[in-house]
Amino acid sequence: MQLIDIGVNLTASQFDGQHRALLERAEAANVVQMVLTGTSLAGSEAALELARQLDPDGQRLFCTAGVHPHDASHWSPASERPLAALLDERQVVAVGECGLDFNRDFSPRPAQEAAFEAQLALAAHKQLPVFVHERDAHPRLLAILKAYRDHLPAAVVHCFTGDRQALFAYLDLDLHIGITGWICDERRGSHLHPLVASIPRGRLMLETDAPWLLPRTLRPKPKNGRNEPAYLPEVLREVARHRGESEAELAAHTTACARTFFNLPDLD
Structure with missing residues (x-):
């Protein structure tokens, strides 16, 4: 059984000095490939450098490159050239994390929308998939995405936590869905239980x-309270349970999906 973690914030300070041990634990848990998340220009460069350093053969570690809506106030037309250069690198497999966050509004909404549209245009030009962040913004996000969707090879709504209406609107737009340990949280994620089967x-x-969204169903819980790729099988277990699938069956089709979506190499 092979698993792919499509969203790991490996550049987070919580992992400093622990990368190789973390990768060993992930491999022991059958997590054989990972996509490291870029959330700013500097963060995307750091993710690429980490992927190169830890996986010089470029078979197991990949990354996204983009500007998160929280960082959108720093976006300008001058941002496009360095981002476009990053997107030409072999281990960069998607544009993002980009999108809209109307929950925290760390950047003004017009700035978020401008940065998102510019990155969608880049993704269309480069013919790369998009790694999308959305929080409390799905009607506006859909309206923007619809204008670009026919020109994009694919897009995934990462860490989906929305309701049935949002899910079916995304599926109707032929988007992919990323599920995290949010589904393991009995306080706020139980609404996902009936939805994942759809x-x-x-x-x-x-x-x-990772390092966020530690599955609350995980036993024993790590004392540091930090999530990591080795805990992806806990997400697998919870999703399989609510889809009525075996863990092996779910692992097979989600791994195949991730390989196709991000154009990752097959591993023996």
Whole structure:
């Protein structure tokens, strides 16, 4: 059984000095490939450098490059050239994390929308998939995405936490869905239990969003309270339970989906 974690914030300070041990634990848990998340220009450069350093052969570690809506106030037309250069690198497999966050509004909404549209245009030009962040913004996000969707090879709504209406609107737009340990949280994620069964095979992928979103069902709980890719099997277990699938069956089709979506190499 092989698993792919499509969203790991490996550049987070919580992992400093622990990368190789973390990768060893992930491999022991059958997490064989990971996509490291870029959330700013500097952060995307750091993710690429980490992927190169830890996986010089470029078979197991990959990354996204983009500007998160929290950082959108720093976006300008001058941002496009360095981002476009990053997107030409071999281990960069998607544009993002980009999108809209109307929950925290760390950047003004017009700035978020401008940065998102510019990155969608880049993704269309480069023919790369998009790694999308959305929080409390799905009607506006959909309106923007619809204008670009026919020109994009694919897009995934990462860490989906929305309701039935949002899910089906995304599926109707032929988007992929990323599910995290949010589904393991009995306080705020139980609404996802009936929804995950509605995500078609070939459109569902799994992720940890580590070091955040530690699955609350995990036993024993790590004393440091930090999530990591080695805990992706806990997300697998919970999703499989609510889809009525075996863990092996779910692992097979979500891994195949991630490989196709991000154009990752097959591993023996």
